[in-house]
Amino acid sequence: MTQISRRQAIAVLGALGLGATVAACAGPGGSTAPGGSTGPAAPSSGDITGKVSFAHWRGEDKAVFDELIKRFVAKNSGVEVVQDISTSNDYNAQGLQKVRGGAIGDAFATFRGSQFTNFTEAGVYTELKNSKAVGNYQKSLLSAGQSGDSQSGLPYQIVFPMPMANVDLFDKAGAELAPKDWDAFLNMCEKLASSGVTPISWPGGDVGNGGQLFNCMIANNAPVDDMCVQIEQGKLKCTDDWFIEMLNQYKELAPFLQANATGTAVEPAQNLFSQGKAAMLATGSYHLAAVRNLGAKFPIELVFPNTSKDGNAKYEGVYNATFILGVNSASKHQAAAAAWIDFLSEPENAGYYANQTAQHVSVKDVDYTNADLKRLSPWLDKKTALAARFQFQNLDVRNAVEATATAVISGTSPQQAAEAAQKIVDERL
Amino acid sequence: MSTHLGMATKRKAPGNRAETAAKKRRSPTRVSPALYLFPLPAVLVVAIFLVMPTLQAFQYAVTDWNGFSAAFNYVGVDNFVRAFTKDSLFTNALTNNLKFVLLVVIAQTVFSLLLALLLTKNSRGNVLLRALFFFPTILSSVSVAFIWKFIYDPNFGLANSLLGAVGLNGLQSSYLGDNNQALYWVAMTQVWFHAGQMMVVYIAGLQAIPQELYEAAEIDGANKWQQFKSITWPFVAPATSIVVAYTTVQSFKAFDLILGIAGNPPKSSLDILSTRIYSTFANSEFGYAAAQSIIFMAMIALVTWLQRRLLRLTPKGE
Numbered sequence: 001m002t003q004i005s006r007r008q009a010i011a012v013l014g015a016l017g018l019g020a021t022v023a024a025c026a027g028p029g030g031s032t033a034p035g036g037s038t039g040p041a042a043p044s045s046g047d048i049t050g051k052v053s054f055a056h057w058r059g060e061d062k063a064v065f066d067e068l069i070k071r072f073v074a075k076n077s078g079v080e081v082v083q084d085i086s087t088s089n090d091y092n093a094q095g096l097q098k099v100r101g102g103a104i105g106d107a108f109a110t111f112r113g114s115q116f117t118n119f120t121e122a123g124v125y126t127e128l129k130n131s132k133a134v135g136n137y138q139k140s141l142l143s144a145g146q147s148g149d150s151q152s153g154l155p156y157q158i159v160f161p162m163p164m165a166n167v168d169l170f171d172k173a174g175a176e177l178a179p180k181d182w183d184a185f186l187n188m189c190e191k192l193a194s195s196g197v198t199p200i201s202w203p204g205g206d207v208g209n210g211g212q213l214f215n216c217m218i219a220n221n222a223p224v225d226d227m228c229v230q231i232e233q234g235k236l237k238c239t240d241d242w243f244i245e246m247l248n249q250y251k252e253l254a255p256f257l258q259a260n261a262t263g264t265a266v267e268p269a270q271n272l273f274s275q276g277k278a279a280m281l282a283t284g285s286y287h288l289a290a291v292r293n294l295g296a297k298f299p300i301e302l303v304f305p306n307t308s309k310d311g312n313a314k315y316e317g318v319y320n321a322t323f324i325l326g327v328n329s330a331s332k333h334q335a336a337a338a339a340w341i342d343f344l345s346e347p348e349n350a351g352y353y354a355n356q357t358a359q360h361v362s363v364k365d366v367d368y369t370n371a372d373l374k375r376l377s378p379w380l381d382k383k384t385a386l387a388a389r390f391q392f393q394n395l396d397v398r399n400a401v402e403a404t405a406t407a408v409i410s411g412t413s414p415q416q417a418a419e420a421a422q423k424i425v426d427e428r429l
Numbered sequence: 430m431s432t433h434l435g436m437a438t439k440r441k442a443p444g445n446r447a448e449t450a451a452k453k454r455r456s457p458t459r460v461s462p463a464l465y466l467f468p469l470p471a472v473l474v475v476a477i478f479l480v481m482p483t484l485q486a487f488q489y490a491v492t493d494w495n496g497f498s499a500a501f502n503y504v505g506v507d508n509f510v511r512a513f514t515k516d517s518l519f520t521n522a523l524t525n526n527l528k529f530v531l532l533v534v535i536a537q538t539v540f541s542l543l544l545a546l547l548l549t550k551n552s553r554g555n556v557l558l559r560a561l562f563f564f565p566t567i568l569s570s571v572s573v574a575f576i577w578k579f580i581y582d583p584n585f586g587l588a589n590s591l592l593g594a595v596g597l598n599g600l601q602s603s604y605l606g607d608n609n610q611a612l613y614w615v616a617m618t619q620v621w622f623h624a625g626q627m628m629v630v631y632i633a634g635l636q637a638i639p640q641e642l643y644e645a646a647e648i649d650g651a652n653k654w655q656q657f658k659s660i661t662w663p664f665v666a667p668a669t670s671i672v673v674a675y676t677t678v679q680s681f682k683a684f685d686l687i688l689g690i691a692g693n694p695p696k697s698s699l700d701i702l703s704t705r706i707y708s709t710f711a712n713s714e715f716g717y718a719a720a721q722s723i724i725f726m727a728m729i730a731l732v733t734w735l736q737r738r739l740l741r742l743t744p745k746g747e
Contacts, residue, residue, distance in 0.1 A: 089693040093711035122497035260583030263606020
């Protein structure tokens with residue numbers, strides 16, 4: 001047998017190491033998905049077969065989707081759909097890397113805002129403009145899934161990121177549910193506090209949920225509708241008068257929040273509300289099912305913290321169109337994935353999803369039978385602003401801008417908080 | 430005769446060759462090539478999963494790659510310069526991390542040594558207590574984070590409830606919600622989590638100290654403090670070295686504990702280097718995140734080296 005010396009062995013291993021080095025030096029950016037824009041149209045026909053992976057972050061909706069999958073498979077015997085569920089934070093951080101290879105997420109959902117933009121830039125979405133599904137949606141709500149001229153995704157859910165209210169506590173305190181301006185809103189909080197309850201339960205210790213109140217506070221304060229885009233671009237500043245004014249209003253809210261609000265996570269905040277200790281939960285309608293599961297039996301309404309001074313507010317509330325459904329351009333089962341999206345977009349199935357999860361959908365002609373959804377349905381026709389915080393493309397900027405609210409509620413002056421946030425924005429211009 | 434001798438000499442030559450060959454066979458520098466195949470799987474695993482990603486991190490660090498686009502630009506050392514001069518979030522995370530490491534290293538080393546000193550003897554009670562203090566170590570960091578998140582909750586949490594029950598309402602706090610205190614509370618959690626593990630390292634060191642030394646010291650009239658200073662501490666120096674180095678690395682990488690306890694993204698008062706790098710990756714700045722990762726790696730190496738230099742924790746006599 002041929003023998004080699006230690007030196008030769010080291011040379012062989014060294015060559016392997018060098019090979020690894022050279023391989024490592026291949027340029028970044030390799031991908032199976034084409035980059036740059038929305039991919040070709042999802043096939044409208046073809047074999048609805050194979051194993052479709054449906055990637056999303058709504059773990060709480062798993063059972064509902066399981067039932068819908070059962071119905072879909074009953075109609076299409078050669079197909080199997082499996083859910084690939086991550087937590088919302090993980091999905092937000094790693095969703096794109098997970099899905100872009102095509103092995104996971106033949107069909108997928110994205111958050112509105114930076115994640116949707118990243119997915120479209122990475123070319124993960126296919127064109128749905130001429131799909132069967134698109135006709136089922138309310139036209140005015142489709143914009144959140146558009147990228148240039150393309151209809152990359154279909155925003156499935158409509159949520160109202162506004163405080164939810166315990167109507168019984170409001171009635172008991174004699175507080176009005178629809179304050180016409182900021183003074184009326186503060187007056188309402190006063191009445192609730194006088195009746196012995198905490199007016200607002202706010203999860204200030206949870207960046208994602210605590211930041212939803214920002215959508216309400218900024219909607220009528222900002223001079224333009226794309227205020228967060230302009231802040232990110234440096235055209236508007238956190239140190240502008242209107243922004244400082246908004247922070248002053250946050251400061252006025254502080255006495256009406258639960259004690260130590262900045263350290264409260266979302267679950268305890270939900271508990272305060274569902275146990276009737278707090279009259280409002282300042283997150284949004286997407287927590288309806290959660291608070292019901294925690295035992296809330298009282299009727300629930302939405303309250304808009306109207307920040308206008310004179311009662312002439314531009315908007316009566318805020319909404320968000322999210323859970324943007326799409327078909328993966330790198331999928332090997334595109335026809336089946338497209339059929340699954342079509343199926344979800346049928347009014348009957350969208351209605352089942354909505355009523356079971358207590359969330360409105362942007363699909364037309366849906367019959368809302370869930371009592372909470374029925375009660376809140378008038379909000380679908382009100383003049384509401386599209387939630388502003390999802391305009392931010394840079395999450396560091398978003399977190400810095402929203403952190404001004406937490407800082408002010410903790411006792412920092414609005415000016416100081418605004419300057420600290422603007423510094424971070426300026427660093428990223 | 431000469432012929433005989435000559436023949437003998439001639440016969441010796443093949444014998445020499447055989448001896449040399451045998452020597453070569455015995456020589457540790459000459460082995461069968463088949464033997465070199467055995468480490469090959471390990472070499473490949475290390476090359477693919479450790480060497481290549483590390484080298485790639487260096488390459489990405491000098492680009493502005495966003496993590497998904499095919500296009501990117503080489504930006505030289507801009508990412509490194511940006512981290513230290515134009516990114517207050519990064520410098521804030523660095524400051525937080527150094528503060529966190531300092532707090533945890535001091536508290537955990539002292540606390541685990543104290544526990545070890547109290548529980549060195551192998552009595553039944555001590556074994557039970559050791560198991561109790563070691564228990565948090567076997568929990569997952571996410572479980573630990575959720576336990577302590579509940580304890581620190583200002584509304585329903587155990588800490589404020591206990592303080593309220595004994596009438597110390599004035600001491601009730603927002604804990605993680607207070608930017609000035611949050612890092613200290615998380616450091617306390619980290620110490621609770623890992624002190625038991627370090628206690629075991631110390632106990633092993635303490636049990637190796639010859640008892641005769643203490644007996645001799647007692648005969649010489651040395652008090653407990655003098656015994657600790659002159660016998661115990663020098664003998665547990667190697668264990669301290671391990672504890673300090675391990676705790677340092679652990680504290681730099683308290684990623685899962687911080688995310689579990691503070692959520693994602695953590696607020697700026699709880700942002701440490703590993704969570705900042707994660708946020709930068711999530712923000713689709715792969716090139717910049719790679720540069721931050723390299724700084725992070727260098728920081729751990731530097732701090733560990735400085736500790737070894739400054740503490741000079743070598744056993745007596747070495």
